Amino acid sequence: MNMHSLILRTAGHFLLPLLLLFSVFLLLRGHDEPGGGFIGGLVAAAAIVLYLFSMDIRSARKVLRVDPRDLLGAGMVLAVVSALPAAFLGQAFFTAQWWEFTAPVFGEIKLSTVLVFDIGVYLVVIGSVLTIMLNLAEAED
Amino acid sequence: MNMSVALPVIIPLLAGALSVMFWRSHFAQRALGVLGTGAMLAATVWLLLETWEHGHIVMEMGSWPAPFGIVLVSDMLAAIMVVLSGIIGFATAVYSLSGIGKMSEKFGYYPLLHLLLAGVNGAFLTGDIFNLYVWFEVMLVASFALLILGGERAQMEGAIKYVTLNLLSSMIFLTAIGLTYGLTGTLNMADIGDKLSTVEDTGLITVIAMLYLVAFGVKAAAFPFFFWLPASYHTPKVAVSALFAGLLTKVGVYALFRVFTLIFNQDVDYTHEILLWVAAATMLTGVLGAAAHYEFRRILSFHIISQIGYMIMGLALFTPLALVGGVFYIMHHIIVKANLFLISGITFVMKGTHELKHMGGIYRTNPMLGVLFLIPALSLAGLPPLSGFFAKFIIIRAGIEAEAYWVVAVALVVGLLTLYSMIKIWAEVFWKAQPEGVEDELRDVSSGPMIWMWVPVIMLALMTVAIGLYGEPIYQMAAMSAEQLLDPSQYIEAVLGEARQ
Numbered sequence: 229m230n231m232h233s234l235i236l237r238t239a240g241h242f243l244l245p246l247l248l249l250f251s252v253f254l255l256l257r258g259h260d261e262p263g264g265g266f267i268g269g270l271v272a273a274a275a276i277v278l279y280l281f282s283m284d285i286r287s288a289r290k291v292l293r294v295d296p297r298d299l300l301g302a303g304m305v306l307a308v309v310s311a312l313p314a315a316f317l318g319q320a321f322f323t324a325q326w327w328e329f330t331a332p333v334f335g336e337i338k339l340s341t342v343l344v345f346d347i348g349v350y351l352v353v354i355g356s357v358l359t360i361m362l363n364l365a366e367a368e369d
Numbered sequence: 370m371n372m373s374v375a376l377p378v379i380i381p382l383l384a385g386a387l388s389v390m391f392w393r394s395h396f397a398q399r400a401l402g403v404l405g406t407g408a409m410l411a412a413t414v415w416l417l418l419e420t421w422e423h424g425h426i427v428m429e430m431g432s433w434p435a436p437f438g439i440v441l442v443s444d445m446l447a448a449i450m451v452v453l454s455g456i457i458g459f460a461t462a463v464y465s466l467s468g469i470g471k472m473s474e475k476f477g478y479y480p481l482l483h484l485l486l487a488g489v490n491g492a493f494l495t496g497d498i499f500n501l502y503v504w505f506e507v508m509l510v511a512s513f514a515l516l517i518l519g520g521e522r523a524q525m526e527g528a529i530k531y532v533t534l535n536l537l538s539s540m541i542f543l544t545a546i547g548l549t550y551g552l553t554g555t556l557n558m559a560d561i562g563d564k565l566s567t568v569e570d571t572g573l574i575t576v577i578a579m580l581y582l583v584a585f586g587v588k589a590a591a592f593p594f595f596f597w598l599p600a601s602y603h604t605p606k607v608a609v610s611a612l613f614a615g616l617l618t619k620v621g622v623y624a625l626f627r628v629f630t631l632i633f634n635q636d637v638d639y640t641h642e643i644l645l646w647v648a649a650a651t652m653l654t655g656v657l658g659a660a661a662h663y664e665f666r667r668i669l670s671f672h673i674i675s676q677i678g679y680m681i682m683g684l685a686l687f688t689p690l691a692l693v694g695g696v697f698y699i700m701h702h703i704i705v706k707a708n709l710f711l712i713s714g715i716t717f718v719m720k721g722t723h724e725l726k727h728m729g730g731i732y733r734t735n736p737m738l739g740v741l742f743l744i745p746a747l748s749l750a751g752l753p754p755l756s757g758f759f760a761k762f763i764i765i766r767a768g769i770e771a772e773a774y775w776v777v778a779v780a781l782v783v784g785l786l787t788l789y790s791m792i793k794i795w796a797e798v799f800w801k802a803q804p805e806g807v808e809d810e811l812r813d814v815s816s817g818p819m820i821w822m823w824v825p826v827i828m829l830a831l832m833t834v835a836i837g838l839y840g841e842p843i844y845q846m847a848a849m850s851a852e853q854l855l856d857p858s859q860y861i862e863a864v865l866g867e868a869r870q
Contacts, residue, residue: 301390308383314432321375322431 233282240282244291247275255350256343265346269353276354277361285365296358303351310344373419374426374443376412377451377490381405381458385483398479399466405483406462410455413448413490420448421846425853425863427496435496435864436557442496442864445850446696450493450623453703456832457615458486460707460825465608467818468714473518473606481518485511485612492620496864498546499556501624505542505588509535512617515609516601527601534597538587545580552577559864562631562857571635578633578640582625582647589621591681592650595674599658602673603666603723607714610666614673615707619699622680626695629684630854631861637687644685649779652678656786665713665723665798668790669706672749675783676702682780683764686771692851693844694763700843701756701836705745708829712742715822716798725797732799739799744830746795748837750788756836759844 251272258264280288314323325341384405391397420426426443429435443451462482469478488507495501509532516528550556552573553564565574583594590598598618602610625644633640655675659668680702683695713723715738720728732739748755751762761784768777836843853859 297389297392301386301392304386304389305383308379308386311379315372315375320428320430320432321372321379324431 236282240279244275244279247278248272251275251350255346258346259342265349266353268346269350270357272350273354273357273361276358280361280365285362288365289362292358296355296362298355299351300355300359303348303353303355305348306351307345307348310341310348313341371419371423371426371428373412373416374428374441374494375430377409377416377455378441378487378494380409380412381483381487381490384408385480385487388479388483389477392477392480395471395474398474402462402465402479402482403459406455406458406486409486409490410452410459413451413455416443417448417452417846419443420445421849425860427863436555436560439500440496440557440559440864441494442559442860443494444853444860444863445846446623446626446854447493449696449700449846449850450619451490453619453700454486454489454493454616456829457612457703457707458482460711460829461608461612464611464711464714464822464825466821468608468822469606476518477514478518481511481515482612485515485616489616489620493623496558497556498549498558498561498628501558502539502542502546505539505620508617508620509539512613515612516605518609519606521604524604527604530597531601534587534594538584538594541580541587542584545577545584548573548577548580557864558627558631559861562634563861563865565632565635574633575636575639578629578636579643581628581633582640582643585621585624585628586647587621588618589625589677589681590618590651590674591621591647591677592654592674595651595655595677598674599667599670602670603664607666607710607717611707611710611714614669614710615703618673618677619680619703622677622699625681626684626854630692631857634857641685641687644681645773645776648678648682648685649776650678651675651681652779652783656783656790659790660786660793663725663797665716665725665728665794666710668725668794669709669713672787672790673706675787676706676749678783679761679764679780682768682776686767686773686776688767688771689848689851689855690763690770691767692854693847694760694767696847696850697763697844698760700847701748701760701833704829704832704836705748705757708745708826708833709742709749711822711826711829712738712745715819715826718819718822725794727804728798729801730799730803733802739795741826741830742799743795744833746791747788748833750791751784752788754837756833756840759837759840 251268254263254271255265255268258268276288276292279291311322313325315321317325327339328336330336384401388398388401391401416426420443428441430439430441433439465478485508488504488511491504491507492501495504513528513532516531517524546556549561552568553561555561555564568574587594602613629640629644652675655671655678659671659675662668662671680695680698683691683698716728716731717723719731719735722728744755748757751757761780765777765780768780
């Protein structure tokens with residue numbers, strides 16, 4: 229799998245944190261503007277896949293730290309759980325719940341079940357894409 | 370706010386997500402399988418009771434009002450269908466405890482099972498035509514993955530036919546949705562039904578109706594779109610076959626019942642006449658195919674097709690009694706058919722084959738299983754006092770009252786042929802002596818783990834007997850659903866009641 233390219237390896241090292249940061253930016257931006265959990269998750273997965281191409285499977289798994297299937301499970305649970313709070317307040321499932329508060333440094337912060345759902349989607353996309361990619365890469369070895 | 374209508378979808382989604390999370394532990398997945406489907410069964414029974422008491426139950430998901438948001442709607446038909454899906458889901462999960470094997474569990478059998486059930490229940494409960502398409506796709510993805518678990522050559526071959534045909538049907542479905550939206554400007558089924566009655570171009574409506582007929586006809590395995598079913602249903606694990614046989618095609622039948630009562634009720638003489646021909650051809654081809662085969666699950670697969678014909682016949686006659694019969698038939702069929710497939714799994718463990726020619730003598734070694742087979746088999750053929758007799762009786766009586774004698778004749782002949790091929794299985798598998806020269810490839814006949822394969826079979830057989838002997842409440846439920854189906858204004862009022870004022 230290793231491409232033995234100095235340029236690719238160097239670029240992969242530098243791009244990985246940038247792309248991951250960008251994916252989080254896309255995830256958070258997605259509420260009102262183009263972006264969201266799906267796109268963000270794809271960018272994050274692409275960052276890891278780039279790392280996989282420039283290095284090898286072992287280091288790709290190491291940089292991910294967790295098994296992609298755990299990400300998949302956690303993401304699905306988050307997405308489903310985000311539908312539930314509304315039910316306890318007597319509203320229909322999936323009705324958005326908002327909490328606003330002011331934090332010292334960040335100013336006004338709005339949190340919502342919509343964000344929880346998006347984070348769930350983000351994790352599901354990373355988990356499923358990387359489960360497929362890593363398995364394919366291992367099958368090729 | 371009545372939560373009961375969303376729980377049959379939320380519970381399997383949650384159980385599926387949790388069992389992906391615990392993918393390392395076989396025990397946790399099995400426990401989640403039984404507990405999740407058990408909780409779902411309880412929730413569906415609750416929904417049925419609520420619907421029985423209060424009539425239509427509607428929930429606007431995310432509090433987006435109809436007709437703009439997606440609504441979940443439960444009427445009697447939908448509630449009955451989700452209860453059946455709960456029963457079959459639970460039975461399959463219990464059966465899987467000893468019938469599915471570690472390899473399938475490792476490759477995600479349980480999460481896929483939950484996802485499939487969520488898709489089935491979502492399709493039954495949604496009140497939005499595009500959302501129905503989405504649930505169909507959820508089912509297709511889950512069922513494709515379940516179909517190839519195990520990865521044998523025959524499975525891949527069956528799965529490719531299955532997916533190709535179903536994708537084609539999805540494309541036609543999507544086209545029909547596009548045309549519907551162009552004509553009415555809405556995707557909410559109640560709203561479509563409401564608006565179509567004011568549209569003047571009835572020719573275009575009939576064209577769209579035929580597109581839906583083809584799309585759902587493929588899903589329901591109706592004539593002439595059935596050939597993917599016998600090509601694929603005999604290949605996967607028995608538990609998966611039983612689940613598919615019980616539920617998947619019936620989602621197509623349900624969709625036909627829904628759109629051809631709620632939406633396309635303008636030109637009944639034309640559309641439902643076509644449905645009647647489809648029904649007759651489906652019954653005949655299915656049963657003739659079954660008569661020609663000698664593989665346990667293939668015979669049963671062809672019988673699914675012929676039984677689908679009876680259900681569509683109930684819809685096509687479009688009288689109150691016929692719809693009662695159609696709904697009753699669906700209830701009886703799902704339980705009986707899933708049970709027959711589960712029994713074929715037990716005989717497979719005993720004999721190591723599904724070929725009738727290589728089996729035999731089970732009645733001598735295991736008379737109990739013989740009786741358990743005879744109950745659903747004779748019920749399928751329509752012998753009193755089992756559930757199938759009443760189902761067939763209602764439909765045929767409705768056919769005579771509607772003076773559609775030729776369809777009645779077809780239905781009666783098909784009933785006889787069904788009896789023939791059930792007796793064929795009985796004679797080959799249970800009655801005749803074990804053929805000489807064929808060794809039992811005995812697998813695992815120890816009673817320890819096998820017990821979980823017997824429990825759901827006995828449970829479903831008891832239900833078959835109960836429906837036959839104590840059918841009055843079942844009939845009442847079917848009658849109430851038929852009454853609601855024939856008066857779509859109730860459904861429209863329940864969904865759009867507030868919006869129209």
